[in-house]
Amino acid sequence: MKTNPSKLQTARTNGSVEFYETQIQRLWRRFSSHRLAVFGGCIVLLLLLSAVFADFISPHDPLDLDTSRRFIKPFTDIHFILGTDEMGRDTFARLLHGGRISLIVGIAAMFATVVTGLLVGLISGYYGGKIDNILMRFTDTILCFPQVFLLLILAAFITPTVISIALIIGLTSWMEVARIIRAQIQYIKKQDFIQASFALGASGPRIMFRELLPNAMAPVLVSATLNVANAVLMESYISFLGYGIQPPLASWGNMLTNAQAYFDLSPWLAILPGIMITLTVMSFNFLGDGLRDALDPRLKM
Amino acid sequence: MFKYIIKRLLQAVPLLIGVSIIAFSIMHLAPGGPLSVYTLNPSITAQDIDKIKVILGLDQPIHIQYLKWAGGMFTGNWGTTFFGGRPVFNVIVERIPATFLLMGSAMSIAILMGMFTGILGAFKRYSIFDYLATTGAMVALSFPTFWFGLMAIYIFSLKLGWFPSGGMFTLGGEEDALDLLRHLVLPTLVLALVLVAQWSRYTRSSFLEVINQDYIRTARAKGIKGSKILIRHALPNAVAPLIALAGVQLPWLFSGALVAETIFGWPGMGRLFVDSLTMKEYPVLMGMVMFTAIAVIFGNLIADIINAVLDPRIALE
Numbered sequence: 051m052k053t054n055p056s057k058l059q060t061a062r063t064n065g066s067v068e069f070y071e072t073q074i075q076r077l078w079r080r081f082s083s084h085r086l087a088v089f090g091g092c093i094v095l096l097l098l099l100s101a102v103f104a105d106f107i108s109p110h111d112p113l114d115l116d117t118s119r120r121f122i123k124p125f126t127d128i129h130f131i132l133g134t135d136e137m138g139r140d141t142f143a144r145l146l147h148g149g150r151i152s153l154i155v156g157i158a159a160m161f162a163t164v165v166t167g168l169l170v171g172l173i174s175g176y177y178g179g180k181i182d183n184i185l186m187r188f189t190d191t192i193l194c195f196p197q198v199f200l201l202l203i204l205a206a207f208i209t210p211t212v213i214s215i216a217l218i219i220g221l222t223s224w225m226e227v228a229r230i231i232r233a234q235i236q237y238i239k240k241q242d243f244i245q246a247s248f249a250l251g252a253s254g255p256r257i258m259f260r261e262l263l264p265n266a267m268a269p270v271l272v273s274a275t276l277n278v279a280n281a282v283l284m285e286s287y288i289s290f291l292g293y294g295i296q297p298p299l300a301s302w303g304n305m306l307t308n309a310q311a312y313f314d315l316s317p318w319l320a321i322l323p324g325i326m327i328t329l330t331v332m333s334f335n336f337l338g339d340g341l342r343d344a345l346d347p348r349l350k351m
Numbered sequence: 352m353f354k355y356i357i358k359r360l361l362q363a364v365p366l367l368i369g370v371s372i373i374a375f376s377i378m379h380l381a382p383g384g385p386l387s388v389y390t391l392n393p394s395i396t397a398q399d400i401d402k403i404k405v406i407l408g409l410d411q412p413i414h415i416q417y418l419k420w421a422g423g424m425f426t427g428n429w430g431t432t433f434f435g436g437r438p439v440f441n442v443i444v445e446r447i448p449a450t451f452l453l454m455g456s457a458m459s460i461a462i463l464m465g466m467f468t469g470i471l472g473a474f475k476r477y478s479i480f481d482y483l484a485t486t487g488a489m490v491a492l493s494f495p496t497f498w499f500g501l502m503a504i505y506i507f508s509l510k511l512g513w514f515p516s517g518g519m520f521t522l523g524g525e526e527d528a529l530d531l532l533r534h535l536v537l538p539t540l541v542l543a544l545v546l547v548a549q550w551s552r553y554t555r556s557s558f559l560e561v562i563n564q565d566y567i568r569t570a571r572a573k574g575i576k577g578s579k580i581l582i583r584h585a586l587p588n589a590v591a592p593l594i595a596l597a598g599v600q601l602p603w604l605f606s607g608a609l610v611a612e613t614i615f616g617w618p619g620m621g622r623l624f625v626d627s628l629t630m631k632e633y634p635v636l637m638g639m640v641m642f643t644a645i646a647v648i649f650g651n652l653i654a655d656i657i658n659a660v661l662d663p664r665i666a667l668e
Binding site: 086187188190191192193194195196197198199200202203204206279283286287290291293306310313314317320321323324327328331332335336339 | 365366369370373377486489490492493494495497498501502504505509602603605606609610613624625628631636639640643644647648
């Protein structure tokens with residue numbers, strides 16, 4: 051959006067709102083100049099829409115099997131655009147419904163991650179001292195474990211459902227968010243308006259949730275977006291190994307498990323879910339990067 | 352310096368204790384606890400289980416159990432496997448060379464390639480190369496590595512037949528270095544992919560920070576050659592955060608090695624972990640979790656000490 055300097059001058063003298071770009075406008079200007087982020091955002095939107103309306107878009111039931119039409123190649127049959135798998139199920143329908151499951155897990159895991167990280171970081175940053183010390187040592191300790199190891203052990207212990215998978219992914223990835231929030235809170239806490247709240251006798255929870263938290267939301271938004279990407283990756287991996295989403299429910303990860311057996315015969319069964327995972331993870335990563343640049347140019351890598 | 356090293360060592364102690372407490376609690380979270388494997392066996396009666404409990408000391412209060420277990424952990428007594436009764440410590444240790452070979456080769460490639468593209472990207476900022484490198488890094492970071500591995504097998508083993516699809520040596524063949532190298536190529540490539548992307552991103556941002564500093568401008572003003580500025584002035588200053596990165600990357604490296612090993616059947620620790628998972632070998636799983644966490648703690652310690660040696664200011668803080 052280009053602004054004309056003389057127009058700005060008249061706008062200023064008239065005291066018109068045009069001179070003052072609102073927060074949202076400024077964010078949008080910065081965000082939309084980041085081409086890859088806009089591209090990522092569009093893909094994310096498309097993926098979300100296709101997940102919500104999967105039942106309407108897909109021409110077949112993803113569980114409808116018929117062994118008389120196994121291994122149809124993609125783009126050869128008008129009824130099965132992306133072909134069929136080893137049980138004759140429609141790949142397009144399975145990709146759509148698998149995407150729904152993968153995105154639900156990704157977003158639910160993101161919420162688990164952000165809520166846990168937010169609480170730990172907020173309490174740690176606000177109270178400081180002993181509480182901070184204990185919580186941060188705990189965070190450091192969890193960070194010592196490689197995530198995939200912890201995740202697989204927990205996944206082997208629980209009954210895998212969409213919610214339980216999302217929860218364990220959240221439980222093993224909140225540490226980064228907690229650290230970011232803590233640093234942010236420590237910085238905001240020193241500012242005058244928080245000191246003023248203290249002086250006015252505001253309660254701890256009020257300061258935490260009404261004053262500190264809203265001011266620390268920008269980095270939370272960024273890491274929430276990036277966390278969806280990571281959660282989708284993690285879910286696909288543990289489902290691929292057989293500890294995540296269980297068949298017949300399709301997820302991109304467990305579609306790859308079956309595809310591995312028919313690799314030589316029908317590689318597209320392995321290629322398509324992989325492309326979907328990559329596309330999803332990449333879009334969320336680009337979106338997160340763009341948001342970071344738009345919200346806080348200082349954080350730019 | 353000596354004081355700093357002692358201080359860092361002491362800081363690692365609470366971490367080790369924390370790690371062991373968490374690992375111990377996870378073991379007791381297991382359905383049926385550490386004895387679940389026996390409860391699934393129909394030929395073992397409830398009385399037998401009680402006996403095993405007494406033998407393994409599982410009838411004692413929880414804090415005594417923990418102290419015994421933790422004591423065993425630090426003296427190398429990591430218990431025995433459920434199947435076969437081999438010492439867990441030995442089972443894990445014999446897998447270390449394979450994993451470290453894979454991690455080492457992937458890390459060397461990542462450091463060389465990542466630093467090269469990162470430095471070039473920083474010095475030729477906003478060039479086409481820089482744009483391609485940063486976007487490429489982002490795409491590489493978004494690849495599901497296990498899928499990348501599957502695709503590598505499909506293209507380079509099944510279709511082109513250049514490299515074997517799995518294992519460490521050809522079965523029945525001569526186990527020489529050349530054979531090992533052929534088997535090493537694909538898993539290394541898969542593990543290195545994400546590492547190269549991370550290294551190029553961090554190197555780029557670290558160098559961008561340094562080359563805007565006054566002393567670089569001064570060196571330029573004095574008419575020093577570009578390559579000399581890079582090697583003598585920029586590199587030593589930009590490299591410090593990268594050494595810390597190598598330490599921080601360790602947990603990720605273990606996770607990545609696990610993924611690469613399961614895809615390529617590489618007989619390392621990751622393969623052992625996934626095999627133990629299907630067999631519900633809890634002692635081995637716990638041992639592996641402890642081993643990797645301890646390795647991460649010491650890896651970070653070493654990275655910090657190297658940094659302090661290179662930059663004595665760190666030790667004084």
